[in-house]
Amino acid sequence: MTNADQAGAVTKALLIVAALADLALGALLIGVSGFLFGGGPESIHGGSLLMAAYVAAIAACIAAPIAGFILNGRGKSSLGVALAWLPPAGAVVALMVPAPY
Helix, strand or coil, X not given: CCHHHHHHHHHHHHHHHHHHHHHHHHXXXXXXXXXXXXXXXXXXXXXXXXXXXXXXXXXXXXXXXXXXXXXXXXXXXHHHHHHHCHHHHHHHHHHCCCCCC
């Protein structure tokens, strides 16, 4: 196995793990949506701007690994891996933001 084959295998493995992380993050976002937009007393009754940002986050979790695999197929594997890992990295950054109270 040559170095190029090994690099391609590592890239595909990183893309697959990123796709699993993105889909898990999307499932988590869908799972907690009731706490943001539900009608119960535990909901924050989010508005339309929060809804638009929420839908964009879920769409990014779905589109990022697809774009990563497409870029990898076109020979831009570094950019594809970086793009596929963008939603989980953004979630980690969002967790570091302190609470507003």
